[in-house]
Amino acid sequence: MTGPFNTDQLDLLMAAAAWLMPDEGSLPSVEDAGLRETYIAQALLARPDGTPKLAEFLRLAEQDGVEEALEHCRDHRPELWEAVTTILPGAYFLSPQVRDALGYRGQTPQLIPTEGSPDYDEFLSGVLDRGPQYRPTPSQ
Amino acid sequence: MDTQTSAQQAAREHHDDDHYDVVIVGAGPSGAVTAKRLVEAGFRVAVVEQGDWPDYSKARANFPDYELTLDRHWPWNPNRDVEGHGFEFDDSASTLTPLMWNGVGGSALVWAAQWQRNLPSDFRVRTLDGVADDWQLTYEDLEPFYVRVERDFGVSGLAGDPMFPAGDGPPMPPVPIREHGRRIAKAHNELGWHWWPGTNAIASRHYEHANLKACTQRAACMRGCPERAKSSPDITHWPQSLAKGVTLILRAQVRRVLMSSQGLAEGVMYTDEHGVDRSVRGDVVVLAANGIGTPRLLLLSADARHPDGLANGSGQVGRRLMMHPLGQVIGVWDDPVGTTHGVHGQQLHSLEFYETDESRGFVRGAKWGLLPSSGPLTQTRSYPWGSENAIWGPGFQDALRGRLGHSAWWAIICEDLPEDHNRVSLHTEKRDRFGDPLASIEYKTSDNSDRMLEFHLDRAVESMQAAGARQAIRGSWIKESAFHHLGTAVMGADPATSVVDGWGRAHEVPNLFIFDGSVWPTSAGMNPTATIAALALRNTEAMIAARSGQVTAS
Ligand SMILES: Cc1cc2nc3c(=O)[nH]c(=O)nc-3n(C[C@H](O)[C@H](O)[C@H](O)COP(=O)(O)OP(=O)(O)OC[C@H]3O[C@@H](n4cnc5c(N)ncnc54)[C@H](O)[C@@H]3O)c2cc1C
Numbered sequence: 112m113t114g115p116f117n118t119d120q121l122d123l124l125m126a127a128a129a130w131l132m133p134d135e136g137s138l139p140s141v142e143d144a145g146l147r148e149t150y151i152a153q154a155l156l157a158r159p160d161g162t163p164k165l166a167e168f169l170r171l172a173e174q175d176g177v178e179e180a181l182e183h184c185r186d187h188r189p190e191l192w193e194a195v196t197t198i199l200p201g202a203y204f205l206s207p208q209v210r211d212a213l214g215y216r217g218q219t220p221q222l223i224p225t226e227g228s229p230d231y232d233e234f235l236s237g238v239l240d241r242g243p244q245y246r247p248t249p250s251q
Numbered sequence: 252m253d254t255q256t257s258a259q260q261a262a263r264e265h266h267d268d269d270h271y272d273v274v275i276v277g278a279g280p281s282g283a284v285t286a287k288r289l290v291e292a293g294f295r296v297a298v299v300e301q302g303d304w305p306d307y308s309k310a311r312a313n314f315p316d317y318e319l320t321l322d323r324h325w326p327w328n329p330n331r332d333v334e335g336h337g338f339e340f341d342d343s344a345s346t347l348t349p350l351m352w353n354g355v356g357g358s359a360l361v362w363a364a365q366w367q368r369n370l371p372s373d374f375r376v377r378t379l380d381g382v383a384d385d386w387q388l389t390y391e392d393l394e395p396f397y398v399r400v401e402r403d404f405g406v407s408g409l410a411g412d413p414m415f416p417a418g419d420g421p422p423m424p425p426v427p428i429r430e431h432g433r434r435i436a437k438a439h440n441e442l443g444w445h446w447w448p449g450t451n452a453i454a455s456r457h458y459e460h461a462n463l464k465a466c467t468q469r470a471a472c473m474r475g476c477p478e479r480a481k482s483s484p485d486i487t488h489w490p491q492s493l494a495k496g497v498t499l500i501l502r503a504q505v506r507r508v509l510m511s512s513q514g515l516a517e518g519v520m521y522t523d524e525h526g527v528d529r530s531v532r533g534d535v536v537v538l539a540a541n542g543i544g545t546p547r548l549l550l551l552s553a554d555a556r557h558p559d560g561l562a563n564g565s566g567q568v569g570r571r572l573m574m575h576p577l578g579q580v581i582g583v584w585d586d587p588v589g590t591t592h593g594v595h596g597q598q599l600h601s602l603e604f605y606e607t608d609e610s611r612g613f614v615r616g617a618k619w620g621l622l623p624s625s626g627p628l629t630q631t632r633s634y635p636w637g638s639e640n641a642i643w644g645p646g647f648q649d650a651l652r653g654r655l656g657h658s659a660w661w662a663i664i665c666e667d668l669p670e671d672h673n674r675v676s677l678h679t680e681k682r683d684r685f686g687d688p689l690a691s692i693e694y695k696t697s698d699n700s701d702r703m704l705e706f707h708l709d710r711a712v713e714s715m716q717a718a719g720a721r722q723a724i725r726g727s728w729i730k731e732s733a734f735h736h737l738g739t740a741v742m743g744a745d746p747a748t749s750v751v752d753g754w755g756r757a758h759e760v761p762n763l764f765i766f767d768g769s770v771w772p773t774s775a776g777m778n779p780t781a782t783i784a785a786l787a788l789r790n791t792e793a794m795i796a797a798r799s800g801q802v803t804a805s
Pocket residue numbers: 276277278279280281282283299300301302327337350351352353354355356357358359360361362363364365366367503504505506539540541542544545548733734735766767768778779780781783
């Protein structure tokens with residue numbers, strides 16, 4: 112999938128992603144997760160408003176280097192920091208490899224049982240034994 | 252055909268020469284309760300709303316990009332609304348940003364649906380604690396209306412909480428308590444602290460009366476519920492009201508209340524989606540535009556007779572803004588505690604430190620609601636982890652694994668007391684697209700609130716520790732966290748110090764009513780919508796009962 116950014120720009124975004132989410136061995140690296148080929152582009156399809164902000168971040172990164180640009184955004188450009196720290200991790204969590212490694216199945220439904228005894232019963236007596244605790248309306 | 256589509260088809264068109272018994276501004280919970288009751292009583296009702304119907308095709312809680320698209324499709328800060336849903340305000344002079352949704356259903360489209368009645372003491376703050384003001388009514392006055400709105404909104408929960416007077420509870424049983432809730436419940440029992448199964452405007456069953464389906468506990472889905480299990484008036488109220496004949500005028504920004512030469516309200520002037528100025532006329536006008544929109548409209552409606560704004564002889568319009576400073580304490584457990592699923596909503600609440608105890612160094616208190624920390628992207632957000640959420644860089648992977656499915660948080664709603672300098676006014680320079688001044692928000696917390704917040708954060712850390720959390724994190728201040736806006740058109744007996752009477756009627760304009768949270772004399776430490784809705788119902792019924800004596804411009 113091709114997104115709005117060229118290879119050089121993707122290099123910078125991948126470096127930013129790796130700075131935010133370094134490869135520490137317990138989850139896929141940003142490269143292995145497929146951010147470059149697929150998920151940055153997919154994240155930007157979901158959040159097209161992120162594209163101009165990432166483009167602005169890239170201008171800073173081209174000028175000053177990725178790390179400096181990130182630190183600058185964090186300290187002085189909250190709207191760019193917000194975009195970078197939404198789109199790049201957002202892309203990372205779209206990756207099935209990452210979701211599998213996390214054991215996260217997504218927002219799957221879990222139906223509420225309509226039968227059986229309520230799960231709070233065993234605890235409730237602890238509260239009820241204390242009796243009323245509120246301050247009643249004072250009489251006039 | 253779903254209920255929204257058929258409601259849209261049933262919608263009546265408005266013509267400028269139509270005349271209504273009541274014109275309501277705002278289609279959120281307060282406007283919805285009011286319109287529903289009035290149309291049931293046979294009134295001709297028009298509702299003017301600046302936003303539109305929500306688009307549930309964008310409710311993506313069942314898709315992988317859900318968390319990523321939340322702020323695009325269901326934004327709660329109108330100033331950062333990338334799809335342009337609503338009105339802006341200037342919050343540069345405020346430590347909190349008011350959050351809201353502008354459209355059919357109002358801010359309930361993005362709410363957490365935690366449903367809390369106020370306590371009896373909330374209505375008697377002056378008498379009991381010697382600060383601020385008493386309300387013009389008591390808990391007992393409102394109790395029957397709480398019961399009725401709980402049926403209409405489709406609330407789930409359990410009657411019998413010893414922190415409240417006995418009485419009828421919600422129509423559905425509470426949502427299941429998951430492992431994190433059980434641990435907290437057990438810990439609070441050991442500490443001797445209060446807790447109770449959460450009350451939520453979230454259906455735990457299929458609930459025909461309010462068009463709600465049963466929640467499927469996707470957890471991250473506070474905004475944009477694909478099942479239609481989270482209650483909001485676009486589902487629970489408007490379809491029925493439109494079918495009964497209410498006229499709903501959408502994409503229509505009200506800019507002035509129209510006044511007769513005798514000083515009575517005649518209707519409202521609005522600008523429609525094509526930029527055309529139009530009007531809607533009626534015998535009575537009800538403002539239900541929330542604690543920011545209502546004072547702004549009153550101030551915008553200044554005229555020769557009311558140079559400081561409509562109904563503002565007391566100078567109180569816009570003042571006493573209360574927005575509930577939010578505290579967050581997040582517990583992180585070593586083992587999974589079931590927080591990628593469940594309602595988002597509250598599992599439990601605790602009112603252990605709600606009532607005043609002056610030995611703590613402050614008056615009044617706060618309610619705690621327990622929430623799951625949801626999906627992976629949420630683990631990296633400032634909400635709820637605080638604006639200094641330090642997850643990036645070395646340690647990211649472990650921190651993420653440590654949080655996801657292993658963390659839950661106490662949302663602490665602190666009561667802030669009314670202060671004149673916390674206010675909504677008209678901006679002196681910034682204008683909206685029609686050239687009207689933006690609402691300008693000035694707000695800072697008082698010493699009392701700061702001490703309250705500190706105390707509650709410390710206790711909530713103890714709660715998490717007692718429940719076996721490996722880490723209990725005090726989330727830092729989040730500016731974007733003012734979910735509730737109260738007090739900016741205060742009710743009272745004295746026209747010199749208040750805007751409306753105890754029934755929401757403006758002292759200076761006897762056919763102008765305010766039925767949203769603006770009228771609250773004090774803010775309580777509870778999520779406010781239960782009380783906003785119950786009060787709107789009570790005051791609507793009083794208006795209906797007083798119909799024959801109602802003065803009107805016509
Ligand atoms: C993120 C979030 C979470 C929340 N969570 C909870 C919770 O868990 N529990 C709880 O009790 N409460 C919660 N709330 C608060 C709750 O949403 C409000 O209390 C409730 O919606 C207030 O109802 P209302 O009708 O008075 O105002 P609103 O719902 O704000 O509706 C006002 C309506 O008026 C319209 N309007 C305003 N000005 C104009 C104008 N000039 N012309 C035309 N239309 C206008 C607006 O567009 C809007 O639709 C939350 C709010 C937010 C934002």
